[in-house]
Amino acid sequence: MTRAEQMQGHTVRFHMRTPDWNAFPDSSREGYRRAQYRMIGRGGSQKNDPGAIPAEHFTLSIMYVGPGQGGPAHTHEVEEAFFMLQGHCIFFWVDEEGGRHEERLGPWDCVCYPADVPHGFHNDSPEGCYMQVMIGTGQPGRIGYQDKALQALG
Numbered sequence: 298m299t300r301a302e303q304m305q306g307h308t309v310r311f312h313m314r315t316p317d318w319n320a321f322p323d324s325s326r327e328g329y330r331r332a333q334y335r336m337i338g339r340g341g342s343q344k345n346d347p348g349a350i351p352a353e354h355f356t357l358s359i360m361y362v363g364p365g366q367g368g369p370a371h372t373h374e375v376e377e378a379f380f381m382l383q384g385h386c387i388f389f390w391v392d393e394e395g396g397r398h399e400e401r402l403g404p405w406d407c408v409c410y411p412a413d414v415p416h417g418f419h420n421d422s423p424e425g426c427y428m429q430v431m432i433g434t435g436q437p438g439r440i441g442y443q444d445k446a447l448q449a450l451g
Contacts, residue, residue: 384426
């Protein structure tokens with residue numbers, strides 16, 4: 298295989314991706330609707346996306362979050378980072394005593410959550426937002442939701 302052929306196999310274009318509105322078990326619930334565009338790695342929903350670039354040690358996605366929507370408090374066994382591209386969201390994490398600590402991020406702002414720290418986000422603005430999401434494994438495992446009803450979804 299030539300380098301040019303290799304490069305083509307390691308390139309993905311956003312306009313050719315389709316939003317996955319069912320990427321997460323909670324995405325069907327009001328307040329948690331969001332779309333994932335998997336760019337690199339395998340999806341958190343364990344779907345094998347042939348359009349994504351394969352990777353062993355991380356995944357990279359673009360996520361769209363509409364007004365009033367977000368991601369509930371959850372954990373991963375690895376680090377997860379969010380880089381805001383467009384719009385604003387409130388990002389939070391939950392401490393050992395159950396306290397919630399928030400930061401509102403906008404374009405070019407970034408937050409990185411350590412492994413096993415409950416965290417989430419919410420779009421509190423009237424406009425949709427786009428963010429880049431990176432997680433420290435090529436195939437994310439099961440999400441650890443803090444809400445028992447969401448955990449039961451899978």
